[in-house]
Amino acid sequence: MKTSHRAYKNPIGRDMxxxxxxxxxxxxxxxxxxxxxxxxxxxxxxxxDRNTISLRGSMDDVMRLNMNLRTANSVLxxxxxxxxSDIDELYRQVSAYPWENMIEPSGYVCITxxxxxxxxxxxxxxxxxxxxxxxxxxxxxxxRRPDSGPDRxxxxxxxxxxxxxxxxxxxxxxxxxSKRGYRKIPGTAPLKEGLxxxxxxxxGWRGEGVFVNPMCGSGTLAIEAxxxxxxxxxxxxxxxxxxxxxxxxxxxAWDRIRKEASKSVLRKFPGRIxxxxxxxxxxxxxxKNARTAGVEHLIEFEAAGFADTLVPSGEGVVIMxxxxxxxxxxxxxxxxxxxxxxxxxxxKCKGKRGYIFTGNPSLSKKIGLRTRSxxxxxxxxxxxxxxxxxxxxxxxxxx
Numbered sequence: 001m002k003t004s005h006r007a008y009k010n011p012i013g014r015d016m017x018x019x020x021x022x023x024x025x026x027x028x029x030x031x032x033x034x035x036x037x038x039x040x041x042x043x044x045x046x047x048x049d050r051n052t053i054s055l056r057g058s059m060d061d062v063m064r065l066n067m068n069l070r071t072a073n074s075v076l077x078x079x080x081x082x083x084x085s086d087i088d089e090l091y092r093q094v095s096a097y098p099w100e101n102m103i104e105p106s107g108y109v110c111i112t113x114x115x116x117x118x119x120x121x122x123x124x125x126x127x128x129x130x131x132x133x134x135x136x137x138x139x140x141x142x143x144r145r146p147d148s149g150p151d152r153x154x155x156x157x158x159x160x161x162x163x164x165x166x167x168x169x170x171x172x173x174x175x176x177x178s179k180r181g182y183r184k185i186p187g188t189a190p191l192k193e194g195l196x197x198x199x200x201x202x203x204g205w206r207g208e209g210v211f212v213n214p215m216c217g218s219g220t221l222a223i224e225a226x227x228x229x230x231x232x233x234x235x236x237x238x239x240x241x242x243x244x245x246x247x248x249x250x251x252x253a254w255d256r257i258r259k260e261a262s263k264s265v266l267r268k269f270p271g272r273i274x275x276x277x278x279x280x281x282x283x284x285x286x287x288k289n290a291r292t293a294g295v296e297h298l299i300e301f302e303a304a305g306f307a308d309t310l311v312p313s314g315e316g317v318v319i320m321x322x323x324x325x326x327x328x329x330x331x332x333x334x335x336x337x338x339x340x341x342x343x344x345x346x347x348k349c350k351g352k353r354g355y356i357f358t359g360n361p362s363l364s365k366k367i368g369l370r371t372r373s374x375x376x377x378x379x380x381x382x383x384x385x386x387x388x389x390x391x392x393x394x395x396x397x398x399x
Contacts, residue, residue: 017078018062019169020053022071023178024378026198027051030071037068059250062172062243063257067235070197070228072177076158076169085164086119087129093166094133098141102170102247105144108154109134112171115161130159130168155245174242181238182293185285187218191321193234195379196220200228202375202386203317203355207269210316210352214276214306214344219286219299221319222275226295229269233261237293271316274300276309306341311348318349318391324359324382335366342367345391354389361385 022030031053034041039061042054057065065075080097084090103109111127111134120126131148134157139145146155156171178194191199200221205211207229213222227234236258243249277283280303290296302310311318320341325331338358345354346369358364359382373388 014058015056016058016062018055018057018065019076019078020055020065020069021073021076022051022053023073023192023195023198024051025376026071026195027053029198029201030069032201033069033071034065037064039065059243060253060257063241063254066173066177066241066243067257067261068233069177070224070234071194071201072173073194074158074171074173074176076171079157079168079170081165081167083164084161084166086117087125090126090161090166091129091133094130094168095137097137097168099134100138100141103134103138103146103155103245104247105138105142105146107146107245108151109146109148110150110152110154110156111148111159112156113159113161115159117161117163120161126159126161130157152242153240154242156242170242170246172241172243174240174245177234179238180234180293182223183218183220183289184292185218185288187282187285189323190218191220191379193220193224195377196224197228197234198377199319199355199357199386200225203319203353203388205229205271205317208271209314210271210312211273212309212311212316212318212349212352213274213320214304214309214318215320215322216275216277216286216301217282217321219275219289219301221321222273222286222299223290223293223295225273226290226298227293229271229273230266230295230298232265232294236261236265268298272300272312273298274302274310274312276302276304276306278303278305307344307348309348311352314351316352317355318345318352319355319357321357322363324384325363331360331363334360334363338363338366339368342369345369345389349391351393352391354391356387356389357384358387359384 031041034053039055062075082093084093111131113123113127115123115126135145152174156174158169158171160167178192180193211225216222283301283303287301290299325334369389371387372390375386377384
């Protein structure tokens with residue numbers, strides 16, 4: 001079987017196949033981000049079902065996407081495609097590609113994979129065989145093999161294998177883009193940064209009015225709200241990406257993209273962000289995370305239960321991410337909490353748009369408010385809903 005490798009020396013080109021991945025159920029939000037940056041995704045319904053957005057572009061485009069996207073997981077560049085029916089054919093095909101033109105023998109490589117092949121029972125076997133083929137190829141040409149392991153600090157290659165169809169991608173992000181780098185103190189069961197950004201975007205809050213986040217935990221929702229209101233690109237916080245470890249990396253282009261993003265950051269915004277938690281330790285951790293993100297001065301932190309949280313008058317958003325009661329016996333204990341959250345919104349948050357993010361449909365019924373909308377998200381493997389409540393001042397007028 002002949003390999004179908006491309007003729008260029010490395011994947012850095014002007015017209016590359018790019019796939020942007022995201023968590024489940026937020027592809028539409030990611031697509032809006034991509035279009036706002038001036039890109040035109042390919043019409044690929046199947047791709048959207050897989051939680052990916054496909055487009056074509058240059059390595060400069062790839063770097064801009066990594067810098068600016070808030071809800072993406074990774075930006076992938078297709079390197080090679082071929083057919084392999086089993087693990088031995090995979091090795092032969094991968095070892096035929098000139099990896100030495102892309103990866104330094106003194107470098108470090110991580111292989112990730114998504115495999116559905118009847119001959120493979122353990123995905124790790126495919127990743128290991130791919131890695132062996134890659135490093136053996138480089139050693140045969142350069143006399144030395146790069147280090148490898150699960151850490152995504154260097155070059156990251158992703159294998160997609162379905163049946164006998166194989167594709168290999170350069171993961172230009174390395175670590176997931178959701179790992180911004182500011183959350184040094186994660187707290188208990190924190191939301192991933194990309195999901196938190198998607199929730200903030202879904203509320204429609206863009207820096208005007210108040211943004212109140214009781215039960216803030218590690219502060220991720222409040223921090224993402226501040227970054228969004230400032231138009232601060234999430235990539236400005238990170239210092240390492242997968243594309244930096246590829247031969248041909250254009251440092252000058254990256255520095256230019258960083259400079260452009262820095263110039264777009266606003267100094268302030270008209271609204272207020274208030275974040276509270278009844279645990280003073282959690283509040284201090286959230287404050288430190290905000291400091292690392294460069295937005296501590298824009299968030300009013302307070303140690304208080306949600307019922308005692310300051311909610312200024314006027315328009316805005318109140319959003320809460322309560323526990324879901326995943327462990328046995330917890331659900332009954334949380335019923336009163338959810339009822340009290342409904343009372344808090346009804347009594348103290350009039351004139352606002354209220355949101356509760358939960359993965360427990362039974363508990364959501366205890367809130368006691370009529371939902372205006374229910375939007376599906378996944379928090380890891382947990383199917384969740386962002387419940388929206390319109391909290392009217394006085395009695396709602398009938399139309």
